Amino acid sequence: MKNKLPVFVLIVLFFLGTGIFVFPQNEVSVSEKRNLATNESIKAGDILGGSFSANVENVMKDQFYFRDSITGFYYRLKTILNRYLGSGKSSIDYVYLNENVIELDDGYLINNVLFYNEEDLDIAASKGYNLNEVDLKYPEIKTYVYFPTRMEEILDVQGNSPETSNYGLGYREAFRIQLNPNITYGSLKMDGIEDHKAYFYKSDFHWNHIGAYEAYKDIVRMIGQDFEIGDPKEIAEEICYDYEFRGNISSQIGHLGEADHICDYRLTDIGEHTLIADGEETDLSGVKREYAESGNSSQYSDYDIYFGNNYFERIFDFRQPERPNILIFADSYTNVYQEWLASHFNKTVILDLRTRPEDFSLDYYVQQYDIDIFLIAQPYHDLFFNGDMFIPLN
Amino acid sequence: MEFNSLFFVFIWLPVFVLAAYLTKNQPFYKYILFLFSCGFYILSDVKHFPLLAGMVICTYLFGILVSKRKNSYFLYLFIAVIFLSFFKYGNYVLNHFSSYFSASPLRLVMPAGISFYVFTAISYVSDCFYGTVSAEKDIVLLTDHLTFFPTVISGPIHRYGDFKKYMEEPCINTDSIANGMRRFVLGLGKKTLIANQMAVIVNKVFSADTELSFLLAWYGLVALVLQMYYDFSSYSDMAIGIAKMIGYRVPENFDHPYLATSFSEFWKKWHISLTNWFRNYVYIPLGGNRVSLLRWMRNMLIVWLLTGIWHGSTFNFVIWGLYNCFILIFERKVFRVGNPFLGWIITMVLIAGGWLIFKTSSLTQLLVFVKALAGRGSPLNMFYIRSLDILYLLPFVLVAGVLLFVPLVRISEAVKERFSVLYDVFLLALLIMSVVFIISGSYSAFIYFGF
Numbered sequence: 119m120k121n122k123l124p125v126f127v128l129i130v131l132f133f134l135g136t137g138i139f140v141f142p143q144n145e146v147s148v149s150e151k152r153n154l155a156t157n158e159s160i161k162a163g164d165i166l167g168g169s170f171s172a173n174v175e176n177v178m179k180d181q182f183y184f185r186d187s188i189t190g191f192y193y194r195l196k197t198i199l200n201r202y203l204g205s206g207k208s209s210i211d212y213v214y215l216n217e218n219v220i221e222l223d224d225g226y227l228i229n230n231v232l233f234y235n236e237e238d239l240d241i242a243a244s245k246g247y248n249l250n251e252v253d254l255k256y257p258e259i260k261t262y263v264y265f266p267t268r269m270e271e272i273l274d275v276q277g278n279s280p281e282t283s284n285y286g287l288g289y290r291e292a293f294r295i296q297l298n299p300n301i302t303y304g305s306l307k308m309d310g311i312e313d314h315k316a317y318f319y320k321s322d323f324h325w326n327h328i329g330a331y332e333a334y335k336d337i338v339r340m341i342g343q344d345f346e347i348g349d350p351k352e353i354a355e356e357i358c359y360d361y362e363f364r365g366n367i368s369s370q371i372g373h374l375g376e377a378d379h380i381c382d383y384r385l386t387d388i389g390e391h392t393l394i395a396d397g398e399e400t401d402l403s404g405v406k407r408e409y410a411e412s413g414n415s416s417q418y419s420d421y422d423i424y425f426g427n428n429y430f431e432r433i434f435d436f437r438q439p440e441r442p443n444i445l446i447f448a449d450s451y452t453n454v455y456q457e458w459l460a461s462h463f464n465k466t467v468i469l470d471l472r473t474r475p476e477d478f479s480l481d482y483y484v485q486q487y488d489i490d491i492f493l494i495a496q497p498y499h500d501l502f503f504n505g506d507m508f509i510p511l512n
Numbered sequence: 513m514e515f516n517s518l519f520f521v522f523i524w525l526p527v528f529v530l531a532a533y534l535t536k537n538q539p540f541y542k543y544i545l546f547l548f549s550c551g552f553y554i555l556s557d558v559k560h561f562p563l564l565a566g567m568v569i570c571t572y573l574f575g576i577l578v579s580k581r582k583n584s585y586f587l588y589l590f591i592a593v594i595f596l597s598f599f600k601y602g603n604y605v606l607n608h609f610s611s612y613f614s615a616s617p618l619r620l621v622m623p624a625g626i627s628f629y630v631f632t633a634i635s636y637v638s639d640c641f642y643g644t645v646s647a648e649k650d651i652v653l654l655t656d657h658l659t660f661f662p663t664v665i666s667g668p669i670h671r672y673g674d675f676k677k678y679m680e681e682p683c684i685n686t687d688s689i690a691n692g693m694r695r696f697v698l699g700l701g702k703k704t705l706i707a708n709q710m711a712v713i714v715n716k717v718f719s720a721d722t723e724l725s726f727l728l729a730w731y732g733l734v735a736l737v738l739q740m741y742y743d744f745s746s747y748s749d750m751a752i753g754i755a756k757m758i759g760y761r762v763p764e765n766f767d768h769p770y771l772a773t774s775f776s777e778f779w780k781k782w783h784i785s786l787t788n789w790f791r792n793y794v795y796i797p798l799g800g801n802r803v804s805l806l807r808w809m810r811n812m813l814i815v816w817l818l819t820g821i822w823h824g825s826t827f828n829f830v831i832w833g834l835y836n837c838f839i840l841i842f843e844r845k846v847f848r849v850g851n852p853f854l855g856w857i858i859t860m861v862l863i864a865g866g867w868l869i870f871k872t873s874s875l876t877q878l879l880v881f882v883k884a885l886a887g888r889g890s891p892l893n894m895f896y897i898r899s900l901d902i903l904y905l906l907p908f909v910l911v912a913g914v915l916l917f918v919p920l921v922r923i924s925e926a927v928k929e930r931f932s933v934l935y936d937v938f939l940l941a942l943l944i945m946s947v948v949f950i951i952s953g954s955y956s957a958f959i960y961f962g963f
Contacts, residue, residue, distance in 0.1 A: 121690030123936045127943070128526050128693055135522025171513040171555040178518040179954035182947075192952035199904035206894050217901035230899060275895050279722040282896045 135178070143181050149189075149373055151366075154180040193372025210311050212273075215371045220270070222311060225376030226320045227367040228270045232289060232498075234280035242289045242502040246296025249494060252509050253301055256484060260344055261301045261492040264337050265501050266325055266451070267308035268318065289502050304340045306333050319378045322365020323497070324421050327356070327381045330454035333495075337455075338462055341491060345442050347462040351385040358382075359410060363420035380424045382406065382454075388461045391436040395429040402426055402457060425453035430475070432468040433487075434460035442490035445483055447471060447509060449500045463491075472506045480511065513555045515696075515750040516703045518950060524552070525696075525754065529689055532758045536684045545656040552661035553624070560623030564664075567595065568655050571633040575640045575647040575654070585641040589634065596630045599623055601825045625665040627822060631789055633658055636672040638793050645673045653679060662754040666747045668765040668785035675760070683759040692757030694939055699749025701942040702742050704949045706915075709908045710739035716900045718871060721880065725892045729884035731902070731909075733864055738912045740867050741770060744783070763788075770916045773855035774848055775839050775862055786822075790815050805845070812837050823870070828878075832869045 143156045155176040164170040182188065197215055205213040213221040218230045232238075253261045271286030280288075297303060306329065307313060317329025325333065335350040342349070362377035393400055405426040422428070428450050434457070443465040446452060452459075452468060460466035465487050471478075483489065500507050513520055528548050535541045554561050574588040602620045636657070639645040648654040657675045658664075717724070717732025748765035755762040765784050772778035779787055791800075798811040813834075820833020839862055849855040872878040883889050897903065 121686045123933070124690035124693035124939075125686050127940065128529060128689065131522050132526035132530075135518070135526070138522075165554065166558060168558045171517075171519055174523075175513075175517050175519045176954070178522065179951055182518070182951050185951060188948050189952050192948055196904055199907065200901075203903040203906055204898050204901070206898055212898075214898040214901055214903075217899060277723060277893050277896050278890045282723045282893060282899075 134183070138178050138181050138183075143177075147180070147186075149186055149369060151369065156181070190372050190374070193374055197371060197374050210273075215375075219367055219370050220273075221375065222269065222314075224315065224320070226269075226311075226315055226318070227371075227375055228268065228273075228314070229323070229367060231270050231273050231275050231284040232286040233282060234285040234288065238503055239285075239289065239292050241505065242292045243296055245502055245508065246293040248508050249301060250296055250298050251511055252480075252492065253298060255511055256489075256492070259484070259489055259492050262304070262337070262340060262494070263297070263301060263501075264304045264306075264333065264340065264493065264495045266306035266317070266329065266333060266497050268323075268497065269308070269311065269314040271498055272308065272310075286498070289498070293502050302340060302344075304336055306336065319365055319421070320376050321363075321368035321378050322421050323367055324365070324451060325454070326378075327383050327454060330451075331383055331458075333451075334455040334458050337459060337493065337495065341444075341462075341493070345491065347441060351387055351458065351461070353383050354386045355384040356381060357384065357410075359424075361420065365421060378420075380409070380420050382424070383458075385458050385461075388457060389436055389438075391434055391457075391460065393457075394433045394435075395427075396431055422450060422453075425450070428453070428470050428473070430470055430473040432456065432466075434463075434466040434468075436461055436464060436466075438464045440464075443467070443487050444491040444493055445469065445487070445489045446493045446495055447507070449496050449507075451497055452495055471509065472504070474510075478510060480509065513552060515747065515754075516700055516708075516946070516950065518947070521700070521947070524548075525757075528754075529684075529757050532682075533684050533689070536682045536758075541682060542650075542652050542656055542679065545660070546652050549656060549659040549661040549664065553659060553664060556665065557624035559621075560626075563595075563599075563623050563626075564629060564659060567592075567629065567633055568651075568658050571637060571658060572648070572651050572654050574637050576649070578637055578640045579647040582641060585637065588637050592630055592634050592637075596626060599626055601821075604825045628667045628669060629658055629664050631669050631786075632663075634793065635669060635789060639672055645671075645676065648672070648676070660755075662751040663762060666744075666751070667783075668748055668751065668762055669789050670762050670785065674763075678760045684757070685759075688759045689757045692753045692755070694753070694936070695756055696750050696753030697939045697943045697946075699746045699751075699753055700946045702746035702749060704946040705942075706908060706912045707739055707742035707746050708949070708953075709905050710735045710742060710912065713902045713905055713909070714739050714871070716902055718877075718881075720896075720900070721877075722890060723893050723896045724880060724884040724889045725897075726884060726887045726889055727892055728897055729881055729889055733868065733881075733885065734913070735905075735909060736867050736871055737770075737860075737864050738909065738916070740870075741766070741916070742912060768916075768919055770860065770863070771856070772859050773852040775836075775843050775859055776848075778859055778863060779836070779840070786819070790819060794818060809841060812841055816840075826873070828869055828872060828874075832866060835866055835869055 139157055144154055145156060146152070147154050155173070157177060160170070160173045160177060162170075164173055179185075200215050201213055201221075204215070205211065210222060215221050215227075220228050220230065222228060249261065249263065253259075271284075271290070273284055273286075275282075275284040277283040294303060306317065306325075308317075317332060318325050331353070338347060338350045341347055358379055358381040360379065362379060364373045364375065364377055368375045393402060402425075406424055409420070409424045441462065441464040444460075444463045445467045446456075446459075446469070448456070448468050448470055449472070456466075456468055460468075467483055467487050467489070469483070494501065496504075496507065513524065515521075531544050531548070532541070535544050550561070553564055570588075570591065574584060574591075577584045578588065599620060599622050606620070636645070636648075636654070640647050653676070654672075656679070657672050660670075660675070663670060713735035714732060717728055717735070720728060720732075745766040752762045752764065763785055767781040767784065769778050769781035772781055795811055795815050798814065799807060800811065801808050803811065816833040816837035817830065818833075819836070820829045820831070823829045823832070849858055868878060868881060872881060880889070
């Protein structure tokens with residue numbers, strides 16, 4: 119009897135192992151936001167190619183029973199250990215939950231601070247130079263830059279070398295000194311942890327509706343110094359949803375930590391308009407309404423579900439010919455305030471260069487929409503470091 | 513394919529054990545072993561399978577030839593050494609020459625397990641030469657021995673005589689399967705729960721140049737010492753366990769080496785199969801210690817130089833080999849500490865020093881590390897240490913450290929008799945935790961801030 123158990127376990131292992139390939143398989147991991155390996159990735163020909171066993175292994179790992187629960191258990195264990203062993207104090211209390219995620223007061227998660235890296239420094243400087251070139255190529259168009267400061271850029275960390283000190287402000291300076299004086303530059307005020315907690319989600323990289331509204335007001339006032347676009351509009355209503363979500367920063371620690379809720383503002387006097395996104399007329403409120411009525415939150419990164427997909431091209435037309443036309447080089451941060459901001463202009467073209475087509479031409483948009491203003495509004499990771507966000511000038 | 517993979521644990525191993533069990537008394541049992549061993553190698557390193565096949569054929573032919581013409585043994589040795597040296601050191605030599613001609617550096621990929629299967633092959637032909645075994649005429653049987661999948665990649669190196677005796681009457685039953693499974697799971701747990709976690713600490717600490725403080729250096733060194741033992745011994749445990757499942761007794765490779773009270777004793781307990789190989793096929797043929805003092809020192813130097821370069825092609829392995837050699841000579845001929853406790857402390861310090869030489873990639877890095885250990889490194893930067901995300905592994909380090917002093921294999925033999933059910937439940941929990949860690953290693957959140 120005593121030796122039956124190990125033999126029994128061996129038999130069970132076999133049936134469990136083969137069952138992975140027989141039972142229905144998941145194609146997507148909602149929590150990890152990626153496609154999972156399935157049986158289709160296993161081909162007999164891979165034996166000669168040397169990747170057969172690796173492909174089988176990937177399928178088994180991705181399709182293993184209760185995978186989310188297993189990884190959730192692991193990350194829970196790791197988080198508990200890190201909270202006891204990885205906590206510390208600089209100017210504020212912090213805990214490293216993994217090498218990319220820091221937990222601050224009240225469960226606020228931020229990414230790792232920006233240690234010095236020569237390659238990143240070159241990219242940041244090149245991004246500034248790129249904007250300069252845009253400004254020089256279109257001298258009749260006024261260029262503005264606006265971005266939020268996040269806590270990971272300013273967290274007080276001093277090491278024994280630049281490589282282990284927070285160089286966040288250094289990267290910003292490397293970017294900014296490339297800009298010629300014509301370019302107007304602004305950022306969301308961030309003096310410390312209380313500002314961060316006010317303006318950003320706990321578990322997601324994005325700003326919340328409050329942070330987005332502050333940014334909207336800053337941008338309107340910034341552009342309003344040079345153009346007649348009216349004052350920032352007032353808040354008519356705040357709408358919050360009960361659904362909990364854990365965003366993209368918490369996804370790096372198995373979606374543990376405190377949850378967020380989506381909230382939104384409805385502003386006064388937005389006005390009638392059309393929106394064409396990637397060539398099709400659409401209605402953003404439709405996406406929001408769908409979320410609100412769904413009653414079934416996905417529980418992961420609801421930010422993009424609520425505020426809509428990141429289209430390459432969105433064109434608002436508020437039919438205000440007395441107002442200027444603006445082209446915004448944006449990313450998902452813009453999704454919150456795009457309608458509020460567009461209501462101050464005649465035509466607003468919002469482009470996400472990460473998904474631009476191969477035949478993209480900035481000249482086309484400048485001429486087609488008679489652009490008066492360029493606005494580059496992105497957080498640091500896109501503005502300073504994302505090579506896909508270089509503005510092509512061909 | 514690795515032993516600590518889901519594919520191996522859930523598919524390959526059960527199918528292999530079942531196939532072996534069903535065919536154990538059949539004449540085609542050897543073909544089952546052939547199929548699984550060649551299949552394992554193909555799935556692990558298909559591009560270099562022809563090399564393994566070539567080595568097997570060459571060894572087979574020379575085994576027969578050596579029994580008739582003794583001189584051919586030296587030709588075989590020459591071929592085997594050139595074959596091994598080409599792949600182990602070819603990159604170093606070729607890149608050295610290419611730098612003179614400003615050519616692009618070449619890159620030879622080392623075949624999986626080449627160091628082990630070449631030594632296993634040399635062991636067989638040497639045994640034929642010395643008459644310890646007769647030349648094998650059955651090429652399938654010899655192939656089974658040389659490609660035996662539990663040991664082909666990382667040992668232990670086993671001798672043909674033992675394998676041949678086993679193949680005459682393989683004894684596979686529920687007892688062998690159960691006992692082998694227990695040993696395998698023990699090894700799997702050591703690998704996934706300890707060795708792999710120590711590797712995380714070691715990789716990060718040894719990449720920290722400008723922030724290598726006293727605390728970080730010692731944390732890294734302790735993790736390195738633990739990693740070296742747990743990583744290697746776990747693989748041996750798994751190999752021994754798999755072989756045991758089919759009734760074959762592969763020799764033990766580690767015998768609590770970190771409990772040794774002298775450096776000589778350490779090398780009798782560490783990588784035993786490799787030490788035995790060098791003793792049987794290099795040291796003793798050179799005369800061993802039954803020669804004059806100078807010749808004996810020469811013999812030691814040759815053995816340890818070869819041991820060093822067997823481990824790696826870069827210069828630090830040569831230094832490591834010489835380091836071990838000089839300490840052993842000193843201990844044997846000059847001075848050995850009498851007090852066991854003091855002897856243990858000194859032995860551990862020497863072992864740790866050896867692993868530092870083994871691990872560091874340059875003399876500069878070694879000196880930086882030693883300075884940090886002595887308290888002359890960078891000032892303490894706890895933010896940086898926390899950012900490495902290695903502090904949560906401290907409990908693993910402590911458990912691994914304590915377990916070093918626990919004779920796990922001996923205890924398991926005793927415990928499983930009296931508390932067999934409890935012990936098996938513990939091993940089941942170990943297996944489950946190992947699977948949790950294997951799967952969690954594949955968690956990969958798409959870190960795209962825009963979504």
